Amino acid sequence: MTVSAIRRIAICTGGGDAPGLNAVIRSVVIAATNRGWECYGIRDGFNGILFTERYADGGVFRLTREKVRDIGHLGGTMLGSTNKGNPLHFPTRMPDGTTREIDRSDEILEYFAKKEIDALVSVGGDGSLTIADALHKKGLRVVGVPKTIDNDLDKTMTTFGFDTAVAFATECLDRLHSTAESHQRVMVVEVMGRYAGWIALHSGIAGNAHAILMPEIPFDLDKVVNQIHARDADGRMYSVVVVAEGAAPKDGHTELVEPAEIGHAERLGGLGERVAKALQERTGKDTRVVVLGHLLRGGSPTAFDRLAAMRFGAAAVRGLDEGLSGVMVALAFPNVNYIALEEVAGRMKAVPMDSDTLQTARDLGICLGD
Secondary structure (H helix, E strand, O other): OOOOOOOEEEEEEOOOOOOOHHHHHHHHHHHHHOOOOEEEEEOOOOHHHHOHHHOOOOOEEEEOOOOOOOOOOOOOOOOOOOOOOOHHHEEEEOOOOOEEEEOOHHHHHHHHHHHOOOEEEEEEOHHHHHHHHHHHHOOOEEEEEEEOOOOOEOOOOOOEOHHHHHHHHHHHHHHHHHHHHHHOOEEEEEEOOOOOOHHHHHHHHHOOOOEEEOOOOOEOHHHHHHHHHHHHHOOOOOEEEEEEOOOOEOOOOOOEEEOOEOOEOOEEOOHHHHHHHHHHHHHOOOEEEEEOHHHHOOOOOOHHHHHHHHHHHHHHHHHHHOOOOOEEEEEEOOEEEEEEHHHOOOOEOOOOOOOHHHHHHHHOOOEOOO
């Protein structure tokens, strides 16, 4: 089948933001412009199409080389983002006052056809790439770019944003060691990651934590208490405990800030406070909790994440130019390759129990709660 030539493409950034998004946007725009294509940015995920009346520029605007100049090092996304309003399950108020989820994806296809936009580069995590796969199956030319600080997307060695989050969390742990030791305290540090422990594990090892609690290993808090007592007996009168927001005790459940509702997923959080309180009660030691939260999402991307983002953006445009659709660009050193979106959508990459990194933590004597 002959693939029609491309004249215009669009790019959107959905889900939680991550350092490196602006670098991807810049890379896509320059690579597309160099091919003679026009490039358009969709504001706030797909809201720029579904709610055009809200935006002074109509929700979709032309991206030129000038508009993306000097944005590659900046955090956030110049297009905006949202983790609400999935067009496949869009929360809509009905005449009877109830709220139901309806499929508005055809409106996106109609918009692309009306504006003669030939293809989409969708930058996001599991949710955004699931939407991208659905749009592809409905006939839209789509290439996905993997983005999440959580590093929980399958089929890619890493996602951009992860390295920056780990680097910042590690710096925070470095700082907390000194104050914890000065006051002989236990410091409990809660990090993001949802249901995967990548951030907790990598930053915990790099930051010399003494215990790491992560979703992949239901924890027994008595094991952490024993670790703290052992350190005290050895004259090391302080401890640093890293807690992933999605971790859970063997006999308990994940802590939530807000349950799932129509239009958005559940919000995790609160486990750090719970663990800190329990450790203070069981050890008698002064305990403090630090929640890094959205600090992990902000700031300038590391050199690794900038390069990964630019490689992904250029590869997405290159893939479209070669006639590909329904694929995600993926990092597989030393190259970037293409993976079918249907192999990624709806799948989460957890830390494997036989990973070398996890074994490194055990070899170093870090308590994992099991």
